[in-house]
Amino acid sequence: MSVTVTPEAFRFVQFDSGTVTRVAQELIAALGIDRPVHIEIDETTPLGRVRATIGAADGDAIAISVESGAFEDSRRPRQQSEAATAVSLGRILLRVRDRLHGGFGEAPADDDLELRQMAAWETYCAGRLARLGLHVNQQRWLYNFRNRHGFTDTADAGFHQLWAADGLTWGEVDAISTAATVRS
Amino acid sequence: MRKFFPVEELARDERFTQITMRQSEADPRTVLLAEPTGKRPKTNRLTPDRPDASEAARSLMHGIFVGEIQALEGAGRTCFDFETGSGDAPDTVPFALKLDMARQAWDEARHVEISVKLSDWMGSEIGQFAENTVLFEVACSNDPVLRLAGVNRALEGLAIDVFTTMKEFGDMAGDPYLEFCEDWMLADEVTHVKMGSDWLRRVTENDPERRKNALEFQSVVDKIFSFGGTRSDSNESPIGLARRFRELAGFTNTEVQEIADVSLKALEERKAFSAASLNDGDTEHSETGTGTEQLADA
Numbered sequence: 001m002s003v004t005v006t007p008e009a010f011r012f013v014q015f016d017s018g019t020v021t022r023v024a025q026e027l028i029a030a031l032g033i034d035r036p037v038h039i040e041i042d043e044t045t046p047l048g049r050v051r052a053t054i055g056a057a058d059g060d061a062i063a064i065s066v067e068s069g070a071f072e073d074s075r076r077p078r079q080q081s082e083a084a085t086a087v088s089l090g091r092i093l094l095r096v097r098d099r100l101h102g103g104f105g106e107a108p109a110d111d112d113l114e115l116r117q118m119a120a121w122e123t124y125c126a127g128r129l130a131r132l133g134l135h136v137n138q139q140r141w142l143y144n145f146r147n148r149h150g151f152t153d154t155a156d157a158g159f160h161q162l163w164a165a166d167g168l169t170w171g172e173v174d175a176i177s178t179a180a181t182v183r184s
Numbered sequence: 185m186r187k188f189f190p191v192e193e194l195a196r197d198e199r200f201t202q203i204t205m206r207q208s209e210a211d212p213r214t215v216l217l218a219e220p221t222g223k224r225p226k227t228n229r230l231t232p233d234r235p236d237a238s239e240a241a242r243s244l245m246h247g248i249f250v251g252e253i254q255a256l257e258g259a260g261r262t263c264f265d266f267e268t269g270s271g272d273a274p275d276t277v278p279f280a281l282k283l284d285m286a287r288q289a290w291d292e293a294r295h296v297e298i299s300v301k302l303s304d305w306m307g308s309e310i311g312q313f314a315e316n317t318v319l320f321e322v323a324c325s326n327d328p329v330l331r332l333a334g335v336n337r338a339l340e341g342l343a344i345d346v347f348t349t350m351k352e353f354g355d356m357a358g359d360p361y362l363e364f365c366e367d368w369m370l371a372d373e374v375t376h377v378k379m380g381s382d383w384l385r386r387v388t389e390n391d392p393e394r395r396k397n398a399l400e401f402q403s404v405v406d407k408i409f410s411f412g413g414t415r416s417d418s419n420e421s422p423i424g425l426a427r428r429f430r431e432l433a434g435f436t437n438t439e440v441q442e443i444a445d446v447s448l449k450a451l452e453e454r455k456a457f458s459a460a461s462l463n464d465g466d467t468e469h470s471e472t473g474t475g476t477e478q479l480a481d482a
Binding site: 012013043044045046047048049068074075076077078115118137138139140141142143144146147150151 | 201203208211212213232233235236237238239241242243304305306307308309311312313314357358359360461462
């Protein structure tokens with residue numbers, strides 16, 4: 001499927017739109033996504049938020065908006081990291097695929113997700129990306145999950161359940177998240 | 185052994201990437217400017233309810249880690265770089281001052297170890313974020329009194345602000361390790377500032393001009409250590425000014441207010457620079473391959 005990236009050239013960061021395109025194409029193939037994807041990068045902010053809209057512009061395209069920090073090499077500021085690009089795109093594309101493939105119909109819109117729900121879904125995505133072979137630091141995601149669910153054994157159990165899972169529905173993801181917030 | 189070690193030759197292995205303050209400040213991107221849509225938050229203070237809280241805390245923790253390394257190096261150099269003497273001239277320091285610097289180096293080494301363990305706990309790797317070397321640069325003065333002003337009062341004062349922010353973050357997030365470790369390190373930093381204030385006063389007791397120069401140097405360093413307003417009383421800054429702990433460390437109300445004023449000024453200058461860069465789109469004056477300060481990302 002086609003991938004387009006804007007801008008093609010960058011002024012504030014030293015990113016390469018060709019690299020973004022190639023990484024996105026590899027992920028789309030690996031994840032079995034059959035829609036065109038447009039990626040728009042906001043290079044004016046170092047923040048790292050990534051958002052997606054399904055059914056943008058021509059009807060079935062996936063529009064992804066990215067803040068430059070999401071693709072940045074934290075060791076070399078303003079330079080692009082291919083690993084960060086892959087993980088950031090992989091996480092959002094998995095969430096898009098979840099929404100498209102059913103079982104996530106009742107999931108709130110991204111902007112309406114509670115922080116704990118977002119952490120749970122991100123954990124579910126990060127675990128699957130790790131099994132795809134991407135370099136994902138599990139402890140980083142465990143720390144994020146704990147910040148949203150508590151620093152407890154119950155929360156850790158919920159994290160590991162999500163990390164190892166595949167084929168969950170939104171109801172199951174949310175139920176694990178809810179159970180993980182119960183103080184042990 | 186070599187004396188007056190230059191910042192360019194600090195010992196680091198291949199895991200570390202260093203940037204200078206000039207490179208850091210050359211990044212025109214900012215989180216401080218409001219968008220027309222108003223999407224950006226009204227406060228940038230580092231609290232767990234921020235969507236990017238975990239990432240911002242990890243980045244700041246790594247900044248603390250490299251800051252502790254540089255503080256260790258600075259205190260250690262002050263022990264060694266100057267001969268033992270009365271301290272009346274800039275080439276000597278009293279033996280008791282060296283003992284205090286040695287004790288501080290011991291504390292900083294322990295802080296480095298604690299910071300490594302906390303970074304592991306938060307899912308960071310050593311060297312995962314760029315190391316800004318500005319902290320050590322203020323420890324390179326040929327006058328030990330300027331080092332006391334730059335390191336013990338400005339740098340360790342910044343540490344008080346940062347540790348207070350992280351301690352409160354740990355408390356709010358319910359992270360017992362983060363809160364506990366930051367609290368213990370904070371206690372040491374208050375002592376380090378107090379040592380610097382006491383020695384600066386004693387060594388310059390009969391030399392008001394030297395004391396004046398040292399305090400002016402500290403004011404310059406305090407502005408640099410505001411990192412373009414990353415630390416200030418404003419809610420736009422991720423790190424607040426820890427007024428109470430600064431008082432405990434011996435800063436007067438007037439001194440704290442001066443730091444607050446200079447930090448706010450740095451914030452306004454940073455916003456003006458970013459607005460100008462975004463408006464004219466001219467980044468050619470920036471250095472290629474340079475970057476933003478990771479603290480600023482928080």
